[in-house]
Amino acid sequence: MSAVRENGVIVAIDGPSGAGKSSLTKLLAQRLGYIHIDTGAMFRAVALMARRAGIAVDDDARLAELCRGLEVSFVRDGENCRVLANGEDVSREIRTEEIGLLTSAISARKPVREALLTMQRAMGTKGGVILEGRDIGTVVFPDAEVKFFLSASAEERGRRRYLELAARGDQATLEETIAKVIQRDKQDEGREHAPLRQAEDALPIDSTTLSIDEVLAVMENAVRERLAQGDKG
Ligand SMILES: Nc1ncnc2c1ncn2[C@@H]1O[C@H](COP(=O)(O)OP(=O)(O)O)[C@@H](O)[C@H]1O
Numbered sequence: 001m002s003a004v005r006e007n008g009v010i011v012a013i014d015g016p017s018g019a020g021k022s023s024l025t026k027l028l029a030q031r032l033g034y035i036h037i038d039t040g041a042m043f044r045a046v047a048l049m050a051r052r053a054g055i056a057v058d059d060d061a062r063l064a065e066l067c068r069g070l071e072v073s074f075v076r077d078g079e080n081c082r083v084l085a086n087g088e089d090v091s092r093e094i095r096t097e098e099i100g101l102l103t104s105a106i107s108a109r110k111p112v113r114e115a116l117l118t119m120q121r122a123m124g125t126k127g128g129v130i131l132e133g134r135d136i137g138t139v140v141f142p143d144a145e146v147k148f149f150l151s152a153s154a155e156e157r158g159r160r161r162y163l164e165l166a167a168r169g170d171q172a173t174l175e176e177t178i179a180k181v182i183q184r185d186k187q188d189e190g191r192e193h194a195p196l197r198q199a200e201d202a203l204p205i206d207s208t209t210l211s212i213d214e215v216l217a218v219m220e221n222a223v224r225e226r227l228a229q230g231d232k233g
């Protein structure tokens with residue numbers, strides 16, 4: 001393992017849509033006093049800005065130019081975190097299913113991945129961070145001290161997403177939502193650049209029948225064990 005980092009360890013939480021990554025990252029970050037980095041929100045911000053600018057998902061030249069001029073930042077707002085794109089609060093707009101699907105397409109483009117990879121490494125390299133996403137433990141921080149691969153059945157993840165959307169007044173049916181989850185899984189797993197996959201040294205957690213608190217307990221124990229090892233590990 002690399003020398004002990006300035007602010008603590010790096011924790012990576014990868015997994016498919018609806019597995020519970022954001023919920024667990026937020027809670028674990030609070031428990032550890034770590035910074036929560038939602039890399040999905042960064043890709044979503046790129047997708048939102050690309051759609052506004054009328055950039056096609058495969059226009060790599062314009063996507064690269066967009067990313068060069070884009071600054072994505074996170075601002076604490078009480079319990080929550082606001083997502084800013086060039087200073088504009090885009091927290092709500094980036095969360096629609098439409099943007100989620102567009103993001104899945106745009107995040108497969110190499111220039112977008114390269115630009116956000118640089119940003120994510122700059123944000124996390126000193127440690128004391130938990131990054132959630134698809135390729136944190138495999139590409140962004142392969143030397144992260146603690147890695148989790150959080151999953152659940154497609155039906156359960158679709159059900160969770162359906163309840164979340166319904167709470168926001170979205171009319172999508174459960175069947176449609178499960179189908180969209182499976183579509184995003186296929187796109188995220190099947191792409192050439194940084195596909196969604198479990199890192200060899202990641203601890204797999206299947207949350208299909210676990211509560212958020214049960215998953216949190218497993219994660220917190222694993223991180224505290226690693227911290228207790230110090231830099232011997
Ligand atoms: N283990 C779980 N059991 C039940 N509901 C969960 C569980 N984990 C997450 N959820 C709920 O599922 C929805 C999606 O969770 P989220 O953390 O956004 O997943 P992801 O970031 O992996 O897409 C949220 O409404 C969340 O409260």
Ligand SMILES: Nc1ccn([C@@H]2O[C@H](COP(=O)(O)OP(=O)(O)O)[C@@H](O)[C@H]2O)c(=O)n1
Nearest residue numbers: 017018039040041043103104107133134135
């Ligand atoms: N590190 C990451 C994070 C997200 N993404 C992409 O961004 C999309 C949205 O990510 P997200 O984490 O906000 O989506 P959910 O898992 O919350 O549904 C994913 O479907 C991926 O296609 C990625 O490619 N790499």
